[in-house]
Amino acid sequence: MTSSDFSVTSKTRIIRAPERASYDRDNAYDIIDSTPMCHVSYVIEGEPYITPTFQWRDGDNIYWHGSSASRFLRSAVGANVALNVMLFDGVVLARSAYHSSANYRSVTIFGQPRILEGDEKNRALQDFVDKLTPGRWDSLRPMSDQEIKATTVLTMPIEEVSVKSRTGGPIDDDEDYELPIWAGIIPIAQTVGQAIPDDRNLPAVDMPDHVKEFELG
């Protein structure tokens, strides 16, 4: 384990299927950067809540945002949250139900978020737009003070982390390989379709490169 890897804690120790576990920072960042969506788990009055939302990463910190009126975001301040980024890569069909599985890449980050303010908040919002669609921020109608106020941006350090993934074909019991059962993988991917221009775009406005060349990850 190099100095840049994650320390294992009681929260991040992977007990089940340890061969699928990783505490490698680069590996975690590859996964986080491969899709803009995440799920965040909040506890409010002792009970679990969950919500999907956009996430973005800058260095060793992860960010997400929402309405300043959101009970989830407000509950998160000074509290622990768990954030998961997952890519579902395929259905693994083994010769037994028990060894059938999914291929996936999953990162869970535990932490206490803090709210960004001022310049740091503005930079984070720009970063969100420009990481997803490089260069778009400067082409947009600027955010008003009221819009910035109505938006809450949270961040937490990517420090307490577990990574779990599975790739490759089925791994069956030795004796099951003799059975006449079809086994294999059905790959699943998140794919980008052809961009659809808004009906009300002005005639002289061309599709920008950040749309033409849009990709996930």
Next chain:
Amino acid sequence: MTSSDFSVTSKTRIIRAPERASYDRDNAYDIIDSTPMCHVSYVIEGEPYITPTFQWRDGDNIYWHGSSASRFLRSAVGANVALNVMLFDGVVLARSAYHSSANYRSVTIFGQPRILEGDEKNRALQDFVDKLTPGRWDSLRPMSDQEIKATTVLTMPIEEVSVKSRTGGPIDDDEDYELPIWAGIIPIAQTVGQAIPDDRNLPAVDMPDHVKEFELG
């Protein structure tokens, strides 16, 4: 609201962007049935955990499974969990950062899971396989008693539910439509690739229809 719709509770009331909310049961079931993956949020000793896992639905109940050794599954018995099924359908690029958004379909189910045993458990495991890959269960090497014991299946009724979704193009402030800014949608979809047979399939074994015709939803 018809009798089959969900009642709104303090947990499921959608405060933010109520125009994106739905409590329609058929709509929720369409979303749940459109992808086999979900995220489950657990609370253990007051702190949030989150994990992606397969889900399947039978009637008005949702199911998921895992290792009987899983601390998540064990923590869930007699406790509240929140389960989310989400499809990310696109990036919505508005003329301002503030009105930019995602298209998505999201269902959150709150409840107290129970563990299935005996015939009910066996039926649920068969159901899981056959809903994903119709008819596959009978073609597989049967599950051993030990495998069944090592697997925990949880279920909860689909009763306390919120559905949130967004479709369509950007909705900008009136005056922003005059700006020479490209707006539109970049569609995202979960797509199924060409099945990859395992190297060790026996020569006489053909690809079954449930693989050839595999689809999500």
